[in-house]
Amino acid sequence: MRLPNFEEPGQWHLAHCQLCEHRCLANRSAGERGPCQALTEARVFRQRVEWGEESELIPSHLFYLSGCDLRCAFCIAEANAFDPLRGTVLTADFLRQVIPKGRAQGAKNIQWVGGEPTIHIPSILSAMAGIDDLPPVVWKSDFYGTPEAFELLDGVVSVFVPDFKFGNDECAQRIAGVSRYFEVVTRNLRLAAQQADVIVRHLLLPEHWDCCFVPICEWLLREMPTVKLSLRDGYLPMWQARQHADLSQLLKPGIGDRAREWATQLGLNVIR
Amino acid sequence: MKTVSPKKRTLISADDEAAVTDIRIAPDGRVFVFGTSRPVLEMLSDLGWGDQAVTARIQALQQTAAETTQQESAT
Numbered sequence: 380m381r382l383p384n385f386e387e388p389g390q391w392h393l394a395h396c397q398l399c400e401h402r403c404l405a406n407r408s409a410g411e412r413g414p415c416q417a418l419t420e421a422r423v424f425r426q427r428v429e430w431g432e433e434s435e436l437i438p439s440h441l442f443y444l445s446g447c448d449l450r451c452a453f454c455i456a457e458a459n460a461f462d463p464l465r466g467t468v469l470t471a472d473f474l475r476q477v478i479p480k481g482r483a484q485g486a487k488n489i490q491w492v493g494g495e496p497t498i499h500i501p502s503i504l505s506a507m508a509g510i511d512d513l514p515p516v517v518w519k520s521d522f523y524g525t526p527e528a529f530e531l532l533d534g535v536v537s538v539f540v541p542d543f544k545f546g547n548d549e550c551a552q553r554i555a556g557v558s559r560y561f562e563v564v565t566r567n568l569r570l571a572a573q574q575a576d577v578i579v580r581h582l583l584l585p586e587h588w589d590c591c592f593v594p595i596c597e598w599l600l601r602e603m604p605t606v607k608l609s610l611r612d613g614y615l616p617m618w619q620a621r622q623h624a625d626l627s628q629l630l631k632p633g634i635g636d637r638a639r640e641w642a643t644q645l646g647l648n649v650i651r
Numbered sequence: 652m653k654t655v656s657p658k659k660r661t662l663i664s665a666d667d668e669a670a671v672t673d674i675r676i677a678p679d680g681r682v683f684v685f686g687t688s689r690p691v692l693e694m695l696s697d698l699g700w701g702d703q704a705v706t707a708r709i710q711a712l713q714q715t716a717a718e719t720t721q722q723e724s725a726t
Contacts, residue, residue, distance in 0.1 A: 427670035431687035434707045438689065438715065455685065484689065485715050613683050615675060629677055636703075651707045 387508070389501035389531050393419050398498050398528045399448040400563045417446040417463040421499035421506075424459045424466035426477055428484040433578055433609050434651055436517060436538065439490045440481030444469070444503075447495040449521050451544065451555045453584070453620040460494045469502050471509025478510065488537065490517035497524040500531050507535070519580075522567045523557060529570045539571040540578050540609075546594030550587065554623065565598060568606075578607045578650070582614055583638055586625040596642050607650045610638050 392398050393407045403413030410418065425443040432439045443456070446463030454460050467473060478489065491503060497520055507513055515537035522541040543564060545551040551560030571577050581595055599606055612635025620626040643649045673685040684691065689712065696709045 425670065425686075427686065427688065429686055430689055430692045430708050430712060431684065434711050437708060437711050613685070615683060629679075629681070632679065632681065651704055 387501065388504045392527075393501055396498075397525050398500055399495075399523050400525055400557075400559065401448055402525065415446050415448045415463065415495070415498045416461070417498050419502070421446075421469040421502035422463060422466035423469050423473070424494075426481075428481050428486045432490070433540075433580075433607075436488065436490070436540075436578075438485045439488050439517060440478070440484075440486035440514070441490045441492050442469075443492050444494045444496055444499050446498055447493050447521075448498055448523055449495065449555045449557055452618060452623055453554070453614070453616060453626050454618045455615065456494065457618045463494070463498075469499070469506050471506045474506050474510050478514065482514065486514065488515040488517050489513075490519055490540075492519040493521075495521050495523075497521075497528050500528055504531065504535065518575075522564045522571070523560070524567060526566075526570060529567060529574070533574050536575045538576045538578060539574070540580055541568060541571065543568075543579050543581050543595050544584075544591070546587075546591035546598075550591055554626070561594075565602070568603060572603060572606070576607075577603075578609055579603075580609045580611060582611045583630055583634060584614060584626065585628045585630050588634075588638075592638060596645055596647060599647055600645055604646065605648055608642060608647050609650055610635060610642065612638070 394409075396403055396405045396407055396413055399415070401414045405411040405413035407418050412418065422445050423442050424445045426441065428438050428440050430437045443459070445459055445465040447460045450461065459465055481489065496503060496518060507516070516535055517538045517540060518532060518536040519540040520542065521544070541564065544555065545560055548558065548560050551557050568577065568579070579599060581592065583592060599608060612630055614630050616627050616629070639649050670686070670688065672688050672691045675683045677683065684695070687708070692705075692708055692712055695705050696712070700706070
């Protein structure tokens with residue numbers, strides 16, 4: 380699909396938003412809000428150089444944007460993720476001030492995280508367009524975007540970090556409130572792999588080994604057998620997790636190592 | 652494990668409260684670290700942290716420190 384020729388990439392979506400698969404068509408420019416509640420401005424509620432990302436990405440300068448198209452019950456960012464009015468407005472001037480500070484701390488890339496950056500693509504592209512000598516761009520996303528959104532990112536992103544959360548639609552609907560999850564995310568994984576390097580991230584959830592972890596690994600083995608897989612075991616029952624019996628508990632000790640060993644034996648490229 | 656000398660620790664200004672690293676300790680003693688800054692990683696290194704995930708990142712830290720030293724020497 381070719382987008383209408385607006386002055387800046389992605390601006391068309393602010394009047395008929397189809398950046399994520401909710402395809403709400405909200406006229407955000409006129410004050411309409413879709414499921415993500417975002418208007419036209421993106422806001423950064425936290426930015427800092429971090430060392431907890433995958434080894435090949437660190438040190439990474441992370442920009443946390445408020446607002447999200449999903450409502451994962453266990454979201455660690457809690458209210459910051461879901462209120463798009465929190466934080467400093469993202470502009471080129473803002474980036475010009477903070478990117479050098481990140482670079483001085485050794486950051487070798489900038490990383491867009493959320494919330495969810497996809498719903499803010501027009502603002503992000505606009506802000507980055509005003510930066511000379513832009514560092515490589517890492518895009519950490521829930522991968523619930525549309526193909527049109529990914530088209531806007533083609534040639535912009537160096538590394539995609541898709542957060543592959545659920546291995547089936549039932550868990551996605553119950554825990555994050557989205558439909559067609561598995562179909563959408565796997566389609567986008569294929570799209571992203573054609574555009575840039577990909578590191579698939581999966582946060583292990585308590586009692587979701589058979590329904591989520593295993594199907595994700597099996598799909599990756601079948602469709603993207605050489606892709607890098609990062610398994611995260613830092614689950615905590617945050618936000619509304621305690622409304623779900625399965626999500627109210629911590630992971631069992633050792634489950635992360637067991638998962639990494641299992642995925643490696645399956646033949647996947649597990650990284651840290 | 653080789654640790655980073657405290658003398659060489661990065662000093663960053665606390666101009667943004669949101670940049671605070673979040674450390675949570677579960678009842679069974681497991682420690683969860685979110686948003687790891689360089690000084691926190693250096694502290695974990697000094698403590699001789701045995702977790703593989705942390706070890707991999709400390710190695711990356713030491714590599715970055717070595718590269719920075721080389722660049723400073725070159726200039």
